[in-house]
Amino acid sequence: MTISIITATYNSASTLTDTLESLSLQKIEHLEVILQDGGSTDATLEIAARYDFVKIVSEEDTGLYNAMNRGIARATGDIIGILNSDDFYPDDQVLNLVRSAFEEDLELAAVYGNLKYVDAIDTKRVIRHWKVGPYNRKDWQQGWMPPHPTFFVRKSVYDQYGGFN
Numbered sequence: 001m002t003i004s005i006i007t008a009t010y011n012s013a014s015t016l017t018d019t020l021e022s023l024s025l026q027k028i029e030h031l032e033v034i035l036q037d038g039g040s041t042d043a044t045l046e047i048a049a050r051y052d053f054v055k056i057v058s059e060e061d062t063g064l065y066n067a068m069n070r071g072i073a074r075a076t077g078d079i080i081g082i083l084n085s086d087d088f089y090p091d092d093q094v095l096n097l098v099r100s101a102f103e104e105d106l107e108l109a110a111v112y113g114n115l116k117y118v119d120a121i122d123t124k125r126v127i128r129h130w131k132v133g134p135y136n137r138k139d140w141q142q143g144w145m146p147p148h149p150t151f152f153v154r155k156s157v158y159d160q161y162g163g164f165n
Helices: 016-024 044-049 064-074 094-104 137-141 155-161
Strands: 003-009 031-037 054-058 079-082 115-118 126-130 152-154
Touching: 003 016, 003 064, 003 094, 016 031, 016 044, 031 044, 031 064, 044 054, 054 064, 079 094, 079 155, 094 152, 152 155
Parallel strands: 003 031, 003 079, 031 054
Antiparallel strands: 079 152, 115 126
């Protein structure tokens, strides 16, 4: 089972290294990382090029959700996650936990989890905790969504319903 991670970027040089380092530390096989760049003019693409596991696509887009949708369309993995260019995983087992959840329940369409918002300068300083609540279909129908970095979906769901609107 392959996991595809989409990272949308635009002039993200100041934060991208932390993001890609956290992906490089994941202890997982069959990981696809797609960096969908919107035509950065800073060092974003040079930083990304240092990581040989990253597939880089740089083309003008109409914003974050357009970039994420383009990355999702390019993804070849069974499971798709979004990791923003200023986010990172807190340890090297995050994607193994995600894969295990999908492997244990073949009917599972998506998973999401807790998130810690950290200070932009001192990433060890937690500013806010976002805690998972129980799944409630009504919340989703009213536009609620879990934070991108904690949300993983089977590719078949995107194929059936489409991307972000």
